[in-house]
Amino acid sequence: MDPKLGRMMLKEWVAIESDSVQPVPRFRQELFRMMAMAADTLQRLGARVASVDMGPQQLPNGQSLPIPPVILAELGSDPTKGTVCFYGHLDVQPADRGDGWLTDPYVLTEVEGKLYGRGATDNKGPVLAWINAVSAFRALEQDLPVNIKFIIEGMEEAGSVALEELVEKEKDRFFSGVDYIVISDNLWISQRKPAITYGTRGNSYFTVEVKCRDQDFHSGTFGGILHEPMADLVALLGSLVDSSGHILVPGIYDEVAPLTEEEINTYKAIHLDLEEYRNSSRVEKFLFDTKEEILMHLWRYPSLSIHGIEGAFDEPGAKTVIPGRVIGKFSIRLVPHMNVSVVEKQVTRHLEDVFSKRNSSNKMVVSMTLGLHPWIANINDTQYLAAKRAIRTVFGTEPDMIRDGSTIPIAEMFQEIVHKSVVLIPLGAVDDGEHSQNEKINRWNYIEGTKLFAAFFLEMAQLH
Template identity: 50%
Template sequence: MANPQFLSYVDEHQQQFIDKLAEVVAIPSVSGDPAYRQHVHDMGAWMAKHLKELGAEVELRPLGKQVLDGQEIDLPPAVLGSLGNDPKKKTLLLYGHYDVQPALKEDGWRFDPWVLTPDPDNSGKLYGRGSSDDKGPILGWLNVIQAHKELGLDMPVNLKMCFEGMEESGSEGLDELIEKEKDGFFKGVDCVCISDNYWLNTTTPCLTYGLRGIAYFKISVSGPKRDLHSGVFGATVHEPMTDLIQLMSKLVTSEGEILVPGIKELVAPLTDEERKRYDVINFSVKDIDDAVGASVALSDDKATTLMGRMRYPSLSLHGIEGAFSAPGCKTVIPAAVHGKFSIRLVPDIGLEEVTKLVTDYVNAEFAKIKTKSSMSVEMLHGGEPWVADPNHYSYRAAHKATEAVYGVAPDYTREGGSIPVTLTFANILKSNVLLLPMGRGDDGAHSINEKLDTSNYIKGTKLLGTYLYELAKAE
């Protein structure tokens, strides 16, 4: 149970918390565009200033430089904060990111993405870029600290905080920092909590204990030294695009079955205990239909659908670089084309293993094609899958906190995507990591009209605070 004064404080300061969220949404801290880089630095400075005012020790740690769009620019700093160092308390590491995805009004936003705008229909939705990903959740932590400071309450645990400004752009420099500081700043961390994902649906809070990894591949096929006109060269030369399409057609069926031999055999066997976790999740196939706006689910069965996302691999064809991709009619024979696809990894499909299986298979399939084109296949980037022990005391604490704040037991979910820093913390700090989302499944984190529901922001702030109390007691 959290201190009741804390819970009342949150209710009483709802409008102030929303105003503060508006203040940070107004800083367009887009990490992927050099034109916005100063705003990312401004947002880092805002974080440091406010954490200091709340009593934390704070350091803005430079992470070096990067080259972006041909310019060498400073990476945004990591904001490292500490609050409390009582040896009798547990020490929790918080992670979040203060950068955001790009957003342009003309992409179809209902409102200015940099002005936090309450839904005029009074649904409680707060629209704005970063509202849910990830400024709302990091302000949730700040709100918790503010409440305790102003009420003169002792914090239940020691906090270490690591907020980065490059999450949306590959977290450059962060892994090195964690590795370097594992026996420095990060020393003594008992467990890690990250609030940077979403409920599975729009109604039920969840704890997330697994993430799929990814292996992203590029198949390059080339032949002529330059693009050719199909009128002049059609039916006289081998066309790389034809060969590439043949190869890409051999990777996955329309029913989602991965055709690369050996991959599905690697998947960890399904235990009864794990199976039960899917059966009880508050979810229906209709939730998929609603989320994607069409009835295109692979299965009519709830658990099968959930396991498709959470515990089985998938192979998606993303597109082709080098071919004609604009609207209209261009009669080109592209000289070199690069097919992109990725495989989502789950335990026990390791990155190295899947890379070898894919490479061998694509090479073997290419050998069957009668062509004079050249082909190569390459793994462009990858991340291992991650799964945590959902019976760890940190999860039990979050379970109790969820019941206390929301009145329901949380769903136990695994995410289909990857949050690479999760794996870094788990591996380098040898620590349990809890993913404790604030937002709902329809928040549209990387889409237009990103939003955070007011109730998720306010109850989410209570949830994060209550979790600290439960964590303090947990064994």
């Protein structure tokens, strides 16, 4: 694989303004062009390619826009080989030169070994690295060591609209022969050391509404004689977590997986410069002082965050209002083996307890508006071992075995629906700035990532 050719293709792909977030016809046309270009590339590699019509997207304003097709592609169907399916997306976050981009976001620009451009690392670069790896075998006229499938979408940044239905439908067709699923849509936690991601936290999002009446009151006219909804709500939200970050909902830690010796060792092995991490986060002091504690509390322990309040006075200035109806919002990041519906019951019961002790005449309603399971893989699965060996071969180091504190819904979705082993093999460095201005992928990461995927195919063939 010629690195120049790889860079040219990335330049061509980045030039397409495939923004799925802003629902306007212009960007939607760009998305269709993007998907057609990718389908064409895969066809020229010899893949059987299906561009699946995804129907229309209904917008909140009543209008609709066509959803770009999802590409399902297959290369090889040798039953003696393992079959690896690669998931990627070619849509991007919005980017506007005026927002602080130093170069045109849609012109891939190399500065000191960094390739700047919207989508360079999220996710056009990694998708191309995988394609480059395949085309390297083609260029050398070698058989592919594994059967390869691609599922590539164009709506990830907009919430993977309609993808779940497609995966469900293709569960026993396209996915039936798939042994392993690889996603490369996150980042290392270091600038130089590769990583493999084997778990993400889930999330349960709660609203708690406290209502006296629908209208607000004037605090001069009613202050002093009301059970004020804000006083109730502040007490409810204040009962959730203590100042050390410990969640106060009874029973919430009961199902958290016990910490094993082996797991502690994986944390010890991870390189994390705490000083640099604190500086780049612009946080004076974290709740914990050691690398291990910090990583564990981001990845393997639940956390509770209070996001805000709807219905109260939220603007600058001084308004003497007693809000009549307020909605508090908070969420708990879930870890193995917490169960979404158990957490829902525990939180609801706890808030009901706290509220009943207040003897308030207001009405309280607790709702869980979102429940996403945590995801964790078995790091002794074949593809984890293959990925580790490939990293050793290409980078000469052991990977950081990491998790993600956020939810990556796509990983959880494949795990839940397709029931195949899922691995996340990120290619980008921690400072790539996905979703930010001046997104980039390092030329080194892009080239070594291509090599890594090629080595991964070979290791998979050996281990399968």
